[in-house]
Amino acid sequence: MGPGGRKRKAPLEGGGGGSSSSSSGSEQGPPPPPISLLPPELLIKIFEYLDDEDQVQVSQVCRDWQAAAYQVLWWRAEAPVSLCQLRADPSLLANLAAWGIRRVRIVMTPCVTMGPVTHASCTPETYSELCRALRAGLPSLRALNMTGCPSVTKRSLAQIAKHLKGLEELVLFGCRQVSDAGLLLLGNRLRHLKKLSLDHCGLVTNVGVGHLAGITASGCLQLECLSLENCDRLNDVAVHYVAQGLPRLRYLSVRFCGGIRDGALVPLSRLSRLRTLNLSFCQRITDVGVGHIAGITTDGCLELEELDLAGCGQLSDLAVRYVAQGLPRLVHLSLRFCGGIGDGALLSMSLLSRLKSLNLSFCQRISDVGIGHLAGITSRGCLELEELDLEECERLTNLACRYLAQGLSCLRHLKLCCCEKIRDEALLFLSGMRSLNILEVSYCNITDEGIGHLARGCLPLSTLNITCCETLGDASLAYIAQGLGSLRKLYRCGCNFSLNGMLQLEQQMPELSIL
Numbered sequence: 001m002g003p004g005g006r007k008r009k010a011p012l013e014g015g016g017g018g019s020s021s022s023s024s025g026s027e028q029g030p031p032p033p034p035i036s037l038l039p040p041e042l043l044i045k046i047f048e049y050l051d052d053e054d055q056v057q058v059s060q061v062c063r064d065w066q067a068a069a070y071q072v073l074w075w076r077a078e079a080p081v082s083l084c085q086l087r088a089d090p091s092l093l094a095n096l097a098a099w100g101i102r103r104v105r106i107v108m109t110p111c112v113t114m115g116p117v118t119h120a121s122c123t124p125e126t127y128s129e130l131c132r133a134l135r136a137g138l139p140s141l142r143a144l145n146m147t148g149c150p151s152v153t154k155r156s157l158a159q160i161a162k163h164l165k166g167l168e169e170l171v172l173f174g175c176r177q178v179s180d181a182g183l184l185l186l187g188n189r190l191r192h193l194k195k196l197s198l199d200h201c202g203l204v205t206n207v208g209v210g211h212l213a214g215i216t217a218s219g220c221l222q223l224e225c226l227s228l229e230n231c232d233r234l235n236d237v238a239v240h241y242v243a244q245g246l247p248r249l250r251y252l253s254v255r256f257c258g259g260i261r262d263g264a265l266v267p268l269s270r271l272s273r274l275r276t277l278n279l280s281f282c283q284r285i286t287d288v289g290v291g292h293i294a295g296i297t298t299d300g301c302l303e304l305e306e307l308d309l310a311g312c313g314q315l316s317d318l319a320v321r322y323v324a325q326g327l328p329r330l331v332h333l334s335l336r337f338c339g340g341i342g343d344g345a346l347l348s349m350s351l352l353s354r355l356k357s358l359n360l361s362f363c364q365r366i367s368d369v370g371i372g373h374l375a376g377i378t379s380r381g382c383l384e385l386e387e388l389d390l391e392e393c394e395r396l397t398n399l400a401c402r403y404l405a406q407g408l409s410c411l412r413h414l415k416l417c418c419c420e421k422i423r424d425e426a427l428l429f430l431s432g433m434r435s436l437n438i439l440e441v442s443y444c445n446i447t448d449e450g451i452g453h454l455a456r457g458c459l460p461l462s463t464l465n466i467t468c469c470e471t472l473g474d475a476s477l478a479y480i481a482q483g484l485g486s487l488r489k490l491y492r493c494g495c496n497f498s499l500n501g502m503l504q505l506e507q508q509m510p511e512l513s514i515l
Contacts, residue, residue, distance in 0.1 A: 081106055103169070142166065143167070143169035143170075144164065157185050164190075169195040170196050178198065196227070202233065204231045204233065210241045221247075226251065229254070229256055231257055232258055236260060239254065243270045252276070253276075260279070265293050269301060286314045290309070295326040301327075302329070308332075309333075333359070336361045341363045341365065345370070349381075349382050350380035354384065356384060356385065357386065359389040364394050367395040368399040374408075384410055388404070391416070392418045394421070395421075397422070397426075398426040400426075401427075401430050405430055419444055422441065427441070427451070437463070438461070439465070442467035444469060447471045451476040455480060455483025470494060474500075480505065481505055489515060
């Protein structure tokens with residue numbers, strides 16, 4: 001029987017367990033708290049409203065609460081387990097496995113009875129606790145998330161490699177003591193590993209990646225997802241190792257790896273299954289490197305569906321032209337913080353017929369002309385686009401919104417934050433977009449009349465962000481109540497709304513969350 005299936009004994013007649021039935025009411029002990037009398041099924045229903053961190057807290061109160069909490073977690077992606085719980089019950093991970101839980105996350109959370117756990121104080125103790133828990137035997141565990149856990153060193157990775165040979169997912173995000181020696185152990189023993197995150201593991205070098213890729217060890221050759229974000233000791237050699245030894249890879253992220261250059265992208269054409277590539281803030285990558293990815297100068301990663309080039313400041317319109325020519329299957333593209341991207345880049349994008357999501361935030365050279373290209377006014381356009389981020393594109397005016405409304409009928413999420421030339425007339429144009437579901441116009445110069453345009457258009461908005469639109473007043477709240485009945489989230493911090501206006505809106509729209 002799973003957790004939460006335990007039957008609770010009925011309380012004895014006459015009060016507390018230590019009182020006799022003949023004792024008077026004044027001599028009996030205090031009655032148990034009402035919540036302790038609830039049946040397990042009702043406890044489970046209550047705990048369903050808690051997030052993972054709160055689940056960890058309540059599971060430490062007593063065994064009945066622990067059973068109820070983990071019955072809830074059985075239905076979730078992964079069960080959080082605190083270091084304090086492992087200290088108190090080394091067999092906890094084995095119990096979770098017996099209950100059918102296959103995914104566990106070790107969390108650094110304060111303990112109910114033992115106070116806060118600090119990185120400095122728990123490091124030596126945590127190693128032994130983890131080892132005891134792993135030695136309890138967890139052959140069925142498939143996923144382990146140890147984000148930020150300071151105890152993860154070569155010794156603890158040795159225990160993981162020894163006792164969790166069936167592990168398929170391992171997250172070591174922020175485990176700063178993970179080194180190449182630990183990756184050697186993983187590469188030799190975790191033959192079924194499919195997903196590995198080493199983000200912010202600053203001691204990892206090219207040698208460690210070589211261990212994982214089977215260059216200097218047996219290797220985790222089944223890997224499908226590898227994240228190496230902010231591993232600043234890596235360079236082109238690491239990417240060469242990945243391309244050479246991990247043919248099943250579908251996801252690769254080397255975000256903030258400053259040593260990656262154009263030459264690293266040449267061998268990626270070997271990864272025929274690669275679908276997602278994150279090169280954001282690899283600032284040494286130029287148009288030439290993008291040409292390698294797109295098959296202009298090499299074979300290329302022609303099956304790519306997601307490409308993140310955010311913060312690659314050396315890119316120009318030529319890079320986008322390469323992408324449009326060589327990556328026809330692209331669905332998601334991010335050019336955030338690419339200051340060299342201008343209107344000409346958007347003219348090329350008409351070739352990306354499958355593009356659904358485009359991030360151009362902080363591309364300050366883009367103007368209304370470029371949006372016209374994108375929306376099919378002056379070219380074929382990306383007419384299937386569903387998500388568009390234009391935050392801090394300072395040159396955009398109301399005309400850009402007119403183009404968007406005319407050409408992008410599938411647009412569901414539009415972000416125009418900090419576009420100061422966007423005014424009420426822009427919202428009049430957007431009010432005709434029947435597919436628009438999320439609209440963000442924070443820090444724009446709009447007034448109550450602009451919100452009135454949206455309301456009169458009866459847009460099916462579920463989320464509206466008007467943060468710091470200081471010229472908005474209670475008239476906007478009245479418009480929202482009258483014409484935006486489908487709204488569920490309203491971000492309004494920094495607006496000049498009165499308390500009475502807010503209370504009235506809450507009464508008229510009880511399902512609306514005002515944030």
